[in-house]
Amino acid sequence: MLDPIRSTRAVQPAPSLFATDGVRPVRRDVSPFRHEQQRRLAAVGLLLGGVLAASSAFAQTAPDPDWTTADMPSQAGRIFVVTGGTSGMGYEDARALAAAGAEVVIAARNPQRGDEAIGRIRAEVPDARVRFEAVDLADLSSVRAFGQRLGATLPRVDGLINNAAIMAPPERGTSVDGFELQFATNYAGHFVLTAELLPLLRRSEAPRVVTLSSVAIHRGGINFDDLQSTVSYQPMIAYAQSKTACLMFALELQRRSDANGWGIQSMAAHPGVAVTELVARGPGLESEQGRQWSAMREHLQTAAQGAVPTLYAATAPEARGGQYYGPTGPNEVSGPLGLATVPASASDPAAAARLWTLTEDLTGTRFR
């Protein structure tokens, strides 16, 4: 059987500024165009994220920048739910967790993509304990039904990875429940899913919830006056808002877990900018954003590299709730693992509490 972690380590893509040593991001100055590449990478960061700034209220404990999935302790006996595990980072999360011995539930919309993902994982990890469950995060009745199915079939959940997302559809879409589609899929669906799984999480000895945010959050915050982007829909601004909401949710969940004794460690993570299906399925490869992304793709993170901050948050014994993990290169687009920058827009506990209460009311959901 292939060791999936080592087989990932063996990947050697074309020389680039952020060449890969397996899933460990390593900087190598290999090109005479290094400064031009740095300028372009910073431009990608600005395109997706904007200028980094601000602070975090939680005590900061930086991870080992050299941490790789090979450092992941055995996850045998632990049960994970990974939303969006059919492609991109979610697939890499599921693959690495299954390879480390975890039981993994991949949750996404399309059973055929689920079967394909499981087939690819089993090709590397024949004894992988992985299964697919259909859920549409943009339909809260689907999310609740999924939560109830898990409640009936699992003894507990040790790790929930709130990873699924869509990015910047050109036209404003709405969910089954009438929310703007990115707000619904990326944030509100995960808010309700986490509430649904709270009883299962509380049965774990050491439950963790990891919620995915993005460098895009540095482009904007929460517009409480137009939360559903009905007055003005700008695709990336709405994406940035949904991902800011995800980060605020992760930090607020930690505060509420501490206050209520739920015992959960809630972290946020982001991948930098990674080659996945997100752009193709969102703005499209023919869009201005798609063309810029395509021009840079060989210098971006692989999905396996992009998954490292999430996998660290989900499994490293030294990872801590209330932290935000990501790559630490220019504009946090790629580079070694570290603490990610929490923008001022996401670090105000009063705003996070306001958003939490608003979301409870909008979705008719309570954490109990």
Ligand SMILES: NC(=O)c1ccc[n+]([C@@H]2O[C@H](COP(=O)([O-])OP(=O)(O)OC[C@H]3O[C@@H](n4cnc5c(N)ncnc54)[C@H](OP(=O)(O)O)[C@@H]3O)[C@@H](O)[C@H]2O)c1
């Ligand atoms: N790629 C990047 O550069 C980047 C940068 C910053 C942050 N991120 C974040 O990283 C995470 C993973 O994104 P990715 O780049 O790996 O994207 P991806 O390859 O497009 O994967 C997205 C996943 O989400 C699932 N999904 C989409 N809508 C869903 C819905 N309504 N219900 C359930 N599942 C749904 C998709 O599954 P099905 O279509 O099979 O349902 C797919 O598995 C996201 O949270 C994203 O915001 C990515």
